[in-house]
Amino acid sequence: xxxxxxxxxxxxxxxxxxxxxxxxxxxxxxxxxxxxxxxxxxxxxxxxxxxxxxxxxxxxxxxxxxxxxxxxxxxxxxxxxxxxxxxxxxxxxxxxxxxxxxxxxxxxxxxxxxxxxxxxxxxxxxxxxxxxxxxxxxxxxxxxxxxxxxxxxxxxxxxxxxxxxxxxxxxxxxxxxxxxxxxxxxxxxxxxxxxxxxxxxxxxxxxxxxxxxxxxxxxxxxxxxx
Amino acid sequence: xxxxxxxxxxxxxxxxxxxxxxxxxxxxxxxxxxxxxxxxxxxxxxxxxxxxxxxxxxxxxxxxxxxxxxxxxxxxxxxxxxxxxxxxxxxxxxxxxxxxxxxxxxxxxxxxxxxxxxxxxxxxxxxxxxxxxxxxxxxxxxxxxxxxxxxxxxxxxxxxxxxxxxxxxxxxxxxxxxxxxxxxxxxxxxxxxxxxxxxxxxxxxxxxxxxxxxxxxxxxxxxxxxxxxxxxxxxxxxxxxxxxxxxxxxxxxxxxxxxxxxxxxxxxxxxxxxxxxxxxxxxxxxxxxxxxxxxxxxxxxxxxxxxxx
Numbered sequence: 225x226x227x228x229x230x231x232x233x234x235x236x237x238x239x240x241x242x243x244x245x246x247x248x249x250x251x252x253x254x255x256x257x258x259x260x261x262x263x264x265x266x267x268x269x270x271x272x273x274x275x276x277x278x279x280x281x282x283x284x285x286x287x288x289x290x291x292x293x294x295x296x297x298x299x300x301x302x303x304x305x306x307x308x309x310x311x312x313x314x315x316x317x318x319x320x321x322x323x324x325x326x327x328x329x330x331x332x333x334x335x336x337x338x339x340x341x342x343x344x345x346x347x348x349x350x351x352x353x354x355x356x357x358x359x360x361x362x363x364x365x366x367x368x369x370x371x372x373x374x375x376x377x378x379x380x381x382x383x384x385x386x387x388x389x390x391x392x393x394x395x396x397x398x399x400x401x402x403x404x405x406x407x408x409x410x411x412x413x414x415x416x417x418x419x420x421x422x423x424x425x426x427x428x429x430x431x432x433x434x435x436x437x438x439x440x441x442x443x444x445x446x447x448x449x450x
Numbered sequence: 451x452x453x454x455x456x457x458x459x460x461x462x463x464x465x466x467x468x469x470x471x472x473x474x475x476x477x478x479x480x481x482x483x484x485x486x487x488x489x490x491x492x493x494x495x496x497x498x499x500x501x502x503x504x505x506x507x508x509x510x511x512x513x514x515x516x517x518x519x520x521x522x523x524x525x526x527x528x529x530x531x532x533x534x535x536x537x538x539x540x541x542x543x544x545x546x547x548x549x550x551x552x553x554x555x556x557x558x559x560x561x562x563x564x565x566x567x568x569x570x571x572x573x574x575x576x577x578x579x580x581x582x583x584x585x586x587x588x589x590x591x592x593x594x595x596x597x598x599x600x601x602x603x604x605x606x607x608x609x610x611x612x613x614x615x616x617x618x619x620x621x622x623x624x625x626x627x628x629x630x631x632x633x634x635x636x637x638x639x640x641x642x643x644x645x646x647x648x649x650x651x652x653x654x655x656x657x658x659x660x661x662x663x664x665x666x667x668x669x670x671x672x673x674x675x676x677x678x679x680x681x682x683x684x685x686x687x688x689x690x691x692x693x694x695x696x697x698x699x700x701x702x703x704x705x706x707x708x709x710x711x712x713x714x715x716x717x718x719x720x721x722x723x724x725x726x727x728x729x730x731x732x733x734x735x736x737x738x739x740x741x742x743x744x745x746x747x748x749x750x751x752x753x754x755x756x757x758x759x
Contacts, residue, residue: 262722281721281735300735302721303705321705321737340737341702359702360740 227252231266232259240265246272248292262302267295270312287314290331306333309350322359325352328369334423341378344371347388353423363390364400372419374427382435386442390435391416393427402441406434451601452626453479454613456687456717457727458594458694458746464713464728469590473582475716475723476597480578482719483601486612487581488573490622490689491595495568499529500546502539503563503570504553505609509535512560523552534584535609536563536572543567547619561610566620568593568691573612593748596689596717598624604632604651611648615656618663620691625652626704626719627683635679655680659688673697673743687717693747702740709733715746 229239239257246252255276260266264284267276270293278286281299288307297305300318309328316324319337326342328350335343335352341359344352349368357375364380366388376394383400389412390403399405416429455475459465472489506512509532517530517539526542528549541549546565553562564571572585578599582588598613605611614622629635632651635658640646644657658679662672669690676686677700685704688695696717698706709716709724711733718724721735738744 261725262720283720283722300721318735319737321707322703341740360700 225252226254226256228256228258230258231263232261236263236265240268243267243270243272243274243276243293246270246274248272250274260299264302267293270295273312281318286316290314300337305335306331306350309333319356320354324354325350328352330369332419332422336424338375344369344388347371351419353419353425355423355425357394360397361400363388363403366390370415370419372416372423372425372432374425382437384441385437387437389415391432392435393432396433396435399435402438403435404438406436408432408434451482452613453482453599453719453723454597454624454626454685454687454717455479455719455723456594456596456624456689456694456696458715459592459713460715460748461713465593466591468592468595470588471727472595472597473578473588474726475718476578476582476599478723478725479599479719483599484577485600485602485607486573486575486609487578487597487599488571488612488614488624489582489585489587489595489597490564490569490571490614490624491587491590491592492568492620492689492691493570493590493592496540498543499540500543500549500565500567501570502541502546502549502553502565503536503572504539504560505536505563505573506560507535508559509537512557513537516557516560519556520549520552523556524549533572533586535574536585538570562616564614564616564622566691569616569620569622569689571614571616571622573598573614574609575607575612594689594694596622596624596687596694598626603628605649608648610653611650613652614689615653617656617659617688620689621659621663621669622689623652623656623659624687625655626685627699629655629680629682629684631681651682655684655686669695670743670745677741685719690747692749693745695743695745696738697743698738698740700741706738707735708738708744709735 257278260280262283268288271291273292276295278297283302285304286301287295290312291310294313296315301316301320303321306314307326309331311331313332315334320335320339323342324339325333326345333352335354338356339358343358343362345364347366347369351370353372360378363382367386370389373392377396380400382403413429517528521528529540531538550565613624629651632654659672711729
């Protein structure tokens with residue numbers, strides 16, 4: 225049964241407390257949040273296989289630290305959406321502001337509009353699919369995971385990247401330090417096809433270029449080498 | 451932090467609500483900075499008079515007889531309309547700048563907040579709701595305005611450290627961020643003869659724009675030059691007699707959201723600031739690009755000009 229929560233009327237703490245109270249075997253699996261009005265920290269720290277639908281635009285840190293849950297924002301999201309996500313899915317129908325998916329360890333973040341600067345900064349295993357463009361310094365110091373950009377990337381893509389696969393269909397304004405274009409091998413096409421499919425994007429994997437680390441800048445043991 | 455808002459009306463029917471809309475936007479941003487707050491309002495033009503908005507610590511004494519003294523100094527009629535710690539001096543048309551200079555001689559304890567034909571700036575230490583209430587900003591009408599709520603980082607919490615800053619005739623500026631080269635730039639501008647009153651970083655940014663424009667730059671050119679010469683973080687929203695502009699530094703780590711409908715163009719540090727504007731649900735909402743000067747005037751279509759970072 226769908227639970228509807230009016231954020232303006234009932235407040236943020238109660239909302240997040242109610243969502244945190246859901247166990248793995250909850251029967252309240254479907255939540256609708258109305259009147260988000262740009263609020264911060266909507267649906268953060270979830271850890272249950274529930275579906276949360278936010279009807280409107282949100283502020284900072286939406287769905288941060290998400291585990292298991294599916295959070296769908298029917299609007300745009302402010303800075304730090306899905307920051308440090310561990311698993312689950314976050315979908316933003318509109319645009320996302322700075323550092324979307326920052327430090328994410330796992331799960332899938334889909335942004336159907338554009339993401340601004342620092343998308344996927346320090347990503348650690350998350351998959352991010354942006355239907356539009358990403359701003360400057362995206363995937364800065366990325367460590368693991370995949371960033372898929374169906375539009376264009378801004379300045380200094382993948383600056384100081386450790387490891388992570390960056391797929392861009394459009395133009396890249398400039399590559400950051402130690403980030404280079406890499407060969408697109410069959411296994412990359414397969415990874416990309418799967419991510420595009422899960423992100424509801426009809427772009428063809430063959431249209432993308434892959435970028436990654438030249439491995440000239442760091443001296444750690446390369447456990448994650450792609 | 452700091453919170454900034456701006457509202458530029460296209461629809462004249464909204465003009466009586468400008469003060470109320472801006473006040474609501476600014477109060478929403480209170481938790482981005484509760485130290486001090488200010489609003490700049492561009493009201494109706496009176497072709498017979500220009501305006502000098504002034505402030506005094508002790509307004510009862512300081513404003514007593516001020517109009518007469520200013521009238522004598524300017525050789526023309528001057529009226530004073532007091533609003534709490536502030537007052538608007540209406541001086542003969544075209545004499546706003548002369549009046550600002552004369553004020554320093556006539557009443558050195560009275561501070562000029564703004565000068566121009568339509569601009570009035572009101573700012574004080576305190577929460578946005580309290581500052582807006584003491585000046586009854588919500589009752590003010592106008593064509594456009596900008597507002598700021600401050601979390602001080604670079605200098606003291608004082609009236610003169612509050613924003614908006616007056617940068618020239620009918621021009622003002624609010625800032626979210628911090629400038630890191632303001633000390634060296636202050637020394638340079640002071641050598642050029644530019645008057646700078648405080649240790650505040652934004653005042654230096656404002657003085658920089660004034661200096662550029664005194665040397666022939668348009669406001670747009672001055673803003674573009676600021677991308678080269680100012681070091682640090684900044685989102686600037688500027689007001690002019692006829693327009694409203696936005697520029698972000700190339701790093702763009704300070705948040706910014708814009709919304710446009712047939713009725714208005716609005717700026718907020720966060721989307722929260724915009725949620726009570728009429729028709730926001732169907733507005734075009736976007737994040738302004740880094741190192742890009744955006745400008746709207748009542749005469750022209752928007753003209754964002756890209757500047758290489």
